[in-house]
Amino acid sequence: MRFVINSFIMLIALFVGNVFAADTGWLTDQHNDHAQVRLLSASQKDGKVALLLDVQLQDGWKTYWRSPGEGGIAPEIDWKSPIKDMQWLWPAPGRFDVAGISTQGYMGDVVFPIIVDATEKLDKLTGTLTLSTCSNVCILTDYPFELDLTEPAPSNFEWAFNQAMGSVPPTTGLTQSQKVGFTGDSLVVELQKIAGEPWGKDAAVFTDTPEGTTLGVPEIQSSGDMLTATVKVSDDWGDKAPDLTGQNFSFVVTDGDLSQQVTAKIEPFTGTITQSGANAIPLWQILAFALLGGLILNLMPCVLPVLAMKLGSILMVPQGEQKTIRRQFLLSSSGILVSFWLLALLMTLLRAGQQAVGWGIQFQNPWFIGFMVLITAAFTANLFGLFEIHLGSKASTRLATTGGQGNSGHFWQGVFATLLATPCSAPFLGTAVAFALAAPLDELWLVFTALGLGMSLPWLLIAAFPAISRLLPKPGAWMNKLRIVLGLMMLLSCLWLMSLLIPHFGETYTLAISIIFLLLLAIFIGKKYSLRAGIYSLLLFILIGVGFTWATMDETTGSRAIVQDTVNWQPLSEEAIEQALSENKRVFIDVTADWCVTCKANKYNVLLRDDIQQALNEPDVVALRGDWTKPSPEITAFLQKRGQVAVPFNQVYGPKLAEGEILSTILDREVLLSIMNEAKGAEK
Numbered sequence: 001m002r003f004v005i006n007s008f009i010m011l012i013a014l015f016v017g018n019v020f021a022a023d024t025g026w027l028t029d030q031h032n033d034h035a036q037v038r039l040l041s042a043s044q045k046d047g048k049v050a051l052l053l054d055v056q057l058q059d060g061w062k063t064y065w066r067s068p069g070e071g072g073i074a075p076e077i078d079w080k081s082p083i084k085d086m087q088w089l090w091p092a093p094g095r096f097d098v099a100g101i102s103t104q105g106y107m108g109d110v111v112f113p114i115i116v117d118a119t120e121k122l123d124k125l126t127g128t129l130t131l132s133t134c135s136n137v138c139i140l141t142d143y144p145f146e147l148d149l150t151e152p153a154p155s156n157f158e159w160a161f162n163q164a165m166g167s168v169p170p171t172t173g174l175t176q177s178q179k180v181g182f183t184g185d186s187l188v189v190e191l192q193k194i195a196g197e198p199w200g201k202d203a204a205v206f207t208d209t210p211e212g213t214t215l216g217v218p219e220i221q222s223s224g225d226m227l228t229a230t231v232k233v234s235d236d237w238g239d240k241a242p243d244l245t246g247q248n249f250s251f252v253v254t255d256g257d258l259s260q261q262v263t264a265k266i267e268p269f270t271g272t273i274t275q276s277g278a279n280a281i282p283l284w285q286i287l288a289f290a291l292l293g294g295l296i297l298n299l300m301p302c303v304l305p306v307l308a309m310k311l312g313s314i315l316m317v318p319q320g321e322q323k324t325i326r327r328q329f330l331l332s333s334s335g336i337l338v339s340f341w342l343l344a345l346l347m348t349l350l351r352a353g354q355q356a357v358g359w360g361i362q363f364q365n366p367w368f369i370g371f372m373v374l375i376t377a378a379f380t381a382n383l384f385g386l387f388e389i390h391l392g393s394k395a396s397t398r399l400a401t402t403g404g405q406g407n408s409g410h411f412w413q414g415v416f417a418t419l420l421a422t423p424c425s426a427p428f429l430g431t432a433v434a435f436a437l438a439a440p441l442d443e444l445w446l447v448f449t450a451l452g453l454g455m456s457l458p459w460l461l462i463a464a465f466p467a468i469s470r471l472l473p474k475p476g477a478w479m480n481k482l483r484i485v486l487g488l489m490m491l492l493s494c495l496w497l498m499s500l501l502i503p504h505f506g507e508t509y510t511l512a513i514s515i516i517f518l519l520l521l522a523i524f525i526g527k528k529y530s531l532r533a534g535i536y537s538l539l540l541f542i543l544i545g546v547g548f549t550w551a552t553m554d555e556t557t558g559s560r561a562i563v564q565d566t567v568n569w570q571p572l573s574e575e576a577i578e579q580a581l582s583e584n585k586r587v588f589i590d591v592t593a594d595w596c597v598t599c600k601a602n603k604y605n606v607l608l609r610d611d612i613q614q615a616l617n618e619p620d621v622v623a624l625r626g627d628w629t630k631p632s633p634e635i636t637a638f639l640q641k642r643g644q645v646a647v648p649f650n651q652v653y654g655p656k657l658a659e660g661e662i663l664s665t666i667l668d669r670e671v672l673l674s675i676m677n678e679a680k681g682a683e684k
Helices: 002-016 157-165 283-297 304-316 322-352 366-383 395-400 407-421 429-438 441-464 466-471 478-499 507-528 531-552 574-582 597-607 610-616 633-641 669-680
Strands: 027-029 032-041 048-057 062-069 076-079 083-088 094-098 101-107 109-118 124-134 138-148 175-182 186-193 204-207 213-215 219-223 226-235 248-255 258-268 586-592 621-627 649-654 657-662
Touching: 027 138, 032 124, 032 138, 048 062, 048 101, 048 124, 048 157, 062 204, 076 083, 109 157, 186 248, 186 258, 204 226, 283 441, 322 407, 322 441, 322 466, 366 478, 366 507, 478 507, 478 531, 507 531, 574 586, 574 621, 574 649, 586 597, 586 633, 586 669, 597 610, 597 669, 610 621, 610 669, 621 633, 649 669, 657 669
Parallel strands: 175 258, 586 621
Antiparallel strands: 027 032, 032 048, 048 109, 062 101, 062 124, 076 124, 083 109, 094 101, 124 138, 175 186, 186 226, 204 248, 213 226, 219 226, 248 258, 586 649, 649 657
């Protein structure tokens, strides 16, 4: 409030004062009618020139402090005149948290005092002011200006300059002791207020960013005259922060109308950090999430056929050969564990190469999808009895082996099950993976090991108690029928993988590949068994192919979809969220991918339900959808800002949920409707 009053008084004084003072007048830009700027100056004295930069913004628009935070660009001047030095003085900022992004800056009217040190006597000061202004969109505007220094300064300029300086935080007056400690991943700021006065509820800390680091939003806790601000810190790529011990840390602390600029040397932190919220989840709980998430993966449609095949293979083992059963399942479990370690290695290498990381991102690569198509095709042909594979040949034949007594086949079955699991996002798994990808490398490997152990649990259970196999029925003719059922399940997996090639190669080529595969499969079945079997298989494959095409291709048109999606989905962006919130609307976010099986389940089980469609079509609801089928830096950044690395991802914003609420991985219709209603707030 004091800043606003001072600025108002200063403007009045300038307007009624000497009109011959150096003054650019109000500068505007035809592409930005949301802001206007004005520069005024005194005469040059002892080589220095005092300036006032006045920025006026329309309601809802903001500009930025010297350290903007997670987004934005600080204003700057590109001087054309010979300038030796410039001291830009910054009023105490505010914080703006919208759609998961936290920035530091100003709204309304802000006046910056600036002191320029010129290298020579100047008649004019010329330059270009670059100003970033943001609302639901951001505009970067250049304002060329020229100040005539031959005109005398108005009698009230010095007074106005001092008034503007009154909004710049001094280096004393609010705290009597300051201490900054470094823990390795956090900066802990401890401040004692002067004269033992208690801190107010609106006390805040605004941080400058040390070079090579990224800082989180300070978590403020106060008790009496002591205030503690905990600031998460990492390097520029989200990995472990560099050692900041011994460096100077600059920040501004505010309490009501009072503020202070503080610069303190960073020391090793020896106390105890008290955290709250998601950052406080202990490692043991994350490991429990990883175990549970890995276990649930076995129930996903991606993995269940492989586990069923593995259980069926027990029947091929002679009665009493418990050692053989134990060995087979231990080998498969080791294949699962090794696969998760390879995934951890992949994530480590991607982080080292400063690439985007996330669960299932290998399915964004058409070569990987093609490889998986070949493997599932080999599995399908083998289950239909078209050939038997003996171990010891190429890697692809090892992957396709379902029988036999060799060690390699059982190991590769575990690897194959893991590869099929990666497009599935199970409950608890997203939390564990998100923690792992943001954690130090030793914790990343620990979490991925827990994921592997979790997925291995059913396999290890049978290895520990082979007698479970006695619960299965005795071998008989039913096994041939089961093999055909498993073959059809694997065929569906193969066709699904082929459908993932559509975004890369188009519908025509993908459909042609699918038809050729089904024809060859029917022809070989006819040659292996009989012409009648081949014809029946061809008819069955045609039905499966037509049904699968109808369900998976060109869903957005609704012409082939069983249930039409009537929601007017808009492209996902942070700006779209801010725009909707500024209009007092609710926002539903759906980040999906064609290769994500859980996304499809959410779509058909929840999002296409009539009541959900009706809720998402209400006038005050904006539905935003992001597609992660192909690599997208924008979608990756959007997920990472919310601590997510996997899809599906759903979030709801609204007048009563300005910070957004993240929904469960597997959507629940009633919970979704309840949160959408909560976001709307009470009816007026």
